[in-house]
Amino acid sequence: MASLLESIRDVYRASRKKEDIAWNVYVARPIAAILVALLRPTPLTPNQVTFLGVAIFFVAGAAFIALPGAWGFLVGALLVQFSYLFDCADGQLARLKSMTSEVGSHLDFLMDELKAMILAGSLGIRLWMLDGQAYWLLLATAGVFLVGAATSLTNFVRRPEYAGVEIRPGDSARKRAMPTSLIGKVLWLAEAIARYFVHYPSWILWVALAAFVLPFDAAIVFLALYLGVYLVYLARTTLAILLKLAHPGFYRS
Template sequence: MPTSGERPRPSVAAIRDVAQPPGHLERKNGEHWAGVLYMRAISIRVTWLLTKTPVTPNQLTWIMTLAGVAAGFVIALPGLWAAVGAALLIQVYLLLDCSDGELARWTGKTSLAGVYLDRVGAYFTEAALLVGLGWRASAVLPDWYTVLGVAAALGAILIKAETDLVDVARAKGGLSTATEASVAQFRSGLLGLGRRILSATKFHRIVQPIELSMLALVAAVIDLAMGDLTATRVLVVACAIAAALQTVLHLVSIMASRRLG
């Protein structure tokens, strides 16, 4: 029971109404499948606990980034338990990525700085995990697997930069943020069909932290069974190829769409 004059703690349902508004989880490009599947059910309870602490949304975002970068360092270590630890750290990253926005919406502390830090955290995490995976796959440091890991990390950063630079270009031209409709509209029907086919394969997700940490864990189990690093090395090569293809195809997709006006 709250003492006299103490504001009662809001319920989880009350926070959910504000922090996870209707339609928020159904955003086509804004919500990760893992968030919808299980993490949002957990994060809203963590957000509820955080409402009575002095922790700010931006502080959560900093911790989120540290967890993601730490996963990159951990995955670089040998052994199955390193892969398990990295996967768990990425789950912490995902949890905080959900909770920082929820806490910001509940407290009314949404800000451009928060959006910026969230993007920086995503950049750092993807790059760190790919570099760490390349390091893990290397027999002699550095070797070609180290190079491929760094190349994949560079590709992942470029893909995100290509997306973000659309809004930069539109802002410089006095236009508002690109709509989802403009993303789906192509000047060529053949290119639009090609994009839909590639999107259906979901191959682009191989370099994203959540999927990559899970694949790295599976590869570590296979490596343990085989007694070598073949599975991890195959994964690194696949990531490098996927990142290179996405960098080119994503740029073509942007130029061929109506996102730039």
């Protein structure tokens, strides 16, 4: 047992990112190191691990739709966490096997956004299954649209032709120093909160557990917070693009 724990510890230390969010550092990646230790001797490639994580996420979406009540949401949330372990393991495995690639990083980003669409759509359908109200289907459609539009905008503003620099997948997860001005601190805090809610594996379990003791529907609370952040991001990014590209001075820069 001691040698196994040492092996898992060594895998974690050898494959972790230099800069990462707290949930990954203290929860997800240490657990994923167990999975990586098991997968390392196998012929599975990092990209295949990525696809396995997506397949598990489809099962999570089906669980959200098929299983009602607080327990059903908890099962779905646990499957989301299980899928996320594969999302962490693919990069860790790639670093251990020296199989990292630029296209692999972009694949990981693409699959993350696909899972976000599955999550928004399946929870909207879940709410429709509970009371049959058609506006939940509209919410599911709107949620998938928000995620898809935000993904397209993110890809656009990351283009070096627009940003002026090369921005790789995962750069947004890097820590940013807090500004010195009061307005800068407020904006920095707002962005930090938004990044937290966008990264749903960090908090979806807390919503699932809270639904057992508080009088709310976990799916409604989750979608309100999650899609609310996407809506703000979509509005802010669209406005920034309009101000930059629609201004006549753009052609003189």
